[in-house]
Amino acid sequence: MKEKILIVEDIFIEANNLQMIMERAGYTVSGIAVSVEEALQMIEEDIPDFVLVDIYLKGKQTGIDLARILRQQNIAFIYLSANSTKQTLDQAKTTFPYGFLVKPFREREVLTTLEIARYLHANSLDAIMRKGVDNNKRFVLPDLRQYGFVGDGLRLQQVLQHLSIVAPSETSVLITGESGTGKEKMAELIHRLSNRASRPLIKVNCAALPSELIESLLFGHEKGAFTGALERRIGKFEQANGGTIFLDEIGEMPVDMQVKLLRVLQDREIERIGSSHAQKVDVRIISATSRNLEKEVADGRFRMDFYYRLNVFPLHLPPLRERRDDIPALVDYFLDIHCRNFEKSAMAVSPKVMEMLTLYSWPGNIRELEHLIERAVLMCEGNTINHIILPEKIDYTPPPREERVKTIQENEREHIVEVLRRCNGKIFGKGGAAELLSMNVSTLNYRIRKLGINKEELRFRE
Structure with missing residues (x-):
């Protein structure tokens, strides 16, 4: 039996649409609330497994206010949004949601986002410490050396952990990172590990597309559609049908083309220039950018609805x-x-x-x-x-070690980590970290997230 879902949405049509999607997929909808107050009453009567919460609700309190309470109660939640400012988005991200869904809702995206949220919640730091799962366990992936993903560092392992979640799915992926971090190789790897591996992977460098030819290159054109169209042309999306299309440097895409690509993401159909009818395409979309798209959204250079559609599952590649x-x-x-x-x-x-x-x-x-x-x-x-020439002059002499006074936050972090190790990761109950620290369980969980303590550094004692 699948989980119980509480929907917190004050627009009846949207809430009803979500309820039908959930019930068709086998989930139980425990209720529909139109305000934070009503949602809290429903949660008190019947605790849901997941909450789908709109950011803007009736009443003084917002979905972000509810999300903070859900975090304290360890109830997983996904935000619903039609259009939000960067300031609102930044506030929402401080609550560590398990996903975002953008209106209008697409059934496949809703279910995929929920499946990802289920996995992330089940494998969160709190869940692992409660279950006593071996924190050294890693996901089994094929040899990735041929793709250049080499090393055992924590930052890389976190990326590969997320890769193992998203690669077999059909969801859209947005890969972010500086130039040279391996975004194209990551896209290739996602395709190779997906069910579409035997189908085409079509790569498009959005930064290199001439503005006057972008639509033709992506969607194709019919013979005679414009001057110089001497024959029919099949666009990149049709070439990728059944497979994957990789839109590199998506941040360079002009705003008018973002609107047309958004329609493709929503309807999964394209229309050649000069054609009188649309045709369905079955493609998985992986995009990448070295730009800060949230800043681009705030500056009006990137559509927020398009950003949300691309950013179903973000993967960030850290710099070297x-x-x-x-x-x-x-x-x-x-x-x-x-x-x-x-x-x-x-x-x-x-x-x-x-x-x-x-x-x-x-x-x-x-x-x-x-x-x-x-x-x-x-x-x-x-x-x-024995000798190598580096492009910039730096002092290669290791800096002398200096005794530095640690900040209060650093001392608090070390203290909590040590107590968690002593308790073998147990947070609540007799002999748990909360008891030893004389701290409320929800407060301790908040401090763990705030201080960025993760399971890899705990190394529970035998």
Whole structure:
């Protein structure tokens, strides 16, 4: 039996639509509330497993106010929104929702978002500590070295954990990260691990599309549709039918084309220029950007409804400077590749060079590291790279260790982590962390989230 869902939505048509979607999928709708006060009364009578909550509701309190209460009670929730300002979006994100759904609701997106939310809630820090699950357990993925995802650092493992959730699904994915972090390789990997792996993966660099040809390139055109259209052209979306389309640098897409792409996302159909009828396309959309799309939305350069449609499941690739622990593994990986490419025997880098590589800031990220290793392999005459030229001047001498006074927040974080370790992750009940800290359970859960404590750093005692 699937979970009970409480719908908090003050527009009857929207609430009724959601209820029908939920019930068709086998969920039980425990009630429909139009205000925070009514929702709290319903929760007191019958605690739901999930709450779908509109941000704007009748009464003085908003859905964000309700979300804060739901967090304290450890009830999972997903926001519903038609259109929100960046300020409202930022406030909503502080409550750590399990997803966003944008009106008008599409059944497949609703159910996919709910499935993802179920998984994330079941595998949250609180849930893992309550269940006593082995915190060293990781998702089993195929060998990812061929895609350049190398290393055991926590930041990379978090990305791969999210990858294992979303890859087999049909949901849209938005990959964010600086240039050179591997967004295109991540898109390839998602496609390879999906049920569409045997179908086409069509890549489109939105930044390189001439503005006057974008629509024709994406949707195609009929013969004679405009001057120079000497024959029918099949667009990228039709080429990707049954497979995946990767829209790289989606932040560069002109606003007028965002409207047309939004229609494709909603209706899953395209219309060639010069054609009198639309045709269905079955494509999964993966997009990527190095821009801050929330800022672009706030500045009016990117449509909020389009952003929400793309951002069903976000994947953020951290810059290399935040993955310094992975640099030695990446260096060995690229050495192996380019030694084989240049038909040279195996090489290594000296400790001094490795120290230089680890201290460097890597503005070009993994792409810059690969090019640097490729050049070093080509120029090296022996089996050890003892000298390397980096693009910017930095002091490679390790800074002297200084005793620094820790902040109150840092001390509090260390103290809570140590208590959680002593309690083997147990938060509430006799001998739990809340009891040892003389702290309310909901307050402790809030502090854990606020301080960014995650299960990987706890290493529960045997």
